[in-house]
Amino acid sequence: MSGVTRILMVCMGNVCRSPTAEVVLRQRVEQAGLSHRIEIDSAGTHASNSAAQPPDERSVAHAARRGYDLLSVRARRVTSADYETFDLILAMDEDNLSNLRSTCPPEHRHKLRLMMSYAPARAPRVIPDPYYGAAAGFEWVLDLIEAACDGLIVELGASSGFPNR
Template identity: 55%
Template sequence: MEKIKILFVCMGNICRSPTAEGVFRHQVSKAVQPETIIIDSAGTHAYHVGSSPDRRAQQAALRRGYDLSGLRGRQVDARDFYEFDYILAMDEDNLANLIKICPPPERHKLKLFMEFSRGFSQRDVPDPYYGGIQGFENVLNMVEDAGLGLLDEILARSIAKE
């Protein structure tokens, strides 16, 4: 399997995208050699560069066995559009922001993460920042589901190439 690079993107890179990164790392580690899929996350805004994920996101993730403590916020960089194979936005607003700054030949890499979901009809992962703990639980439910769908697609493409 050739290396595949995935970037999850939300606004500040402290709630949804680091949660998706942590969950997907865990899912990948159970399915394939982890070094074959490179996973990162970033924000469209520079609000929390260098910050740990939101404490509530970390607590909710840890209750399900995902450790987000080593992750640090960063902003999307122009190089990301060339380096990553999948650039997955958590919602329509962040996808629109990515489209504005992405070089046209690389736009095929941009998608909504929830396009890979099998159990949710929602296209956006709602931002839990201003809500209660249930919002973080909902994010986990959504990214667990979409992560499995993404992993299935990657594995199917890998098998098709062989």
């Protein structure tokens, strides 16, 4: 890859998992000195009801405890232009990956992956939706996202000529 790599994080409503992944990856990218080469955004497959909404306050609170600021992120829905614009589109779970595949033009389907495909081999395959659960679910989501983001940074460094951390 040359130039800027654009990565889109996707969940259902773009109020819990994908904004968290956007901010965690952005911080990891900055720490790795790659912010001039990687752009990150997030969106939801069903974000119409929450468009322009801030992230869920529980996500904001749990992320803040780990030093992440989600307050600047606003929900939006995945658009047809996203398939063209982004180089990598990472779904948080199988349902969202399926939704993306159903609307993605065939020439861009190679960009679609599960976020957890970058996590260690023994990690769960998906990032569960914490929205209807307890506080522990938001912490678990952060654990999974941090692991996947660390793996993604290594992958980007290995495949793009970026310096490894």
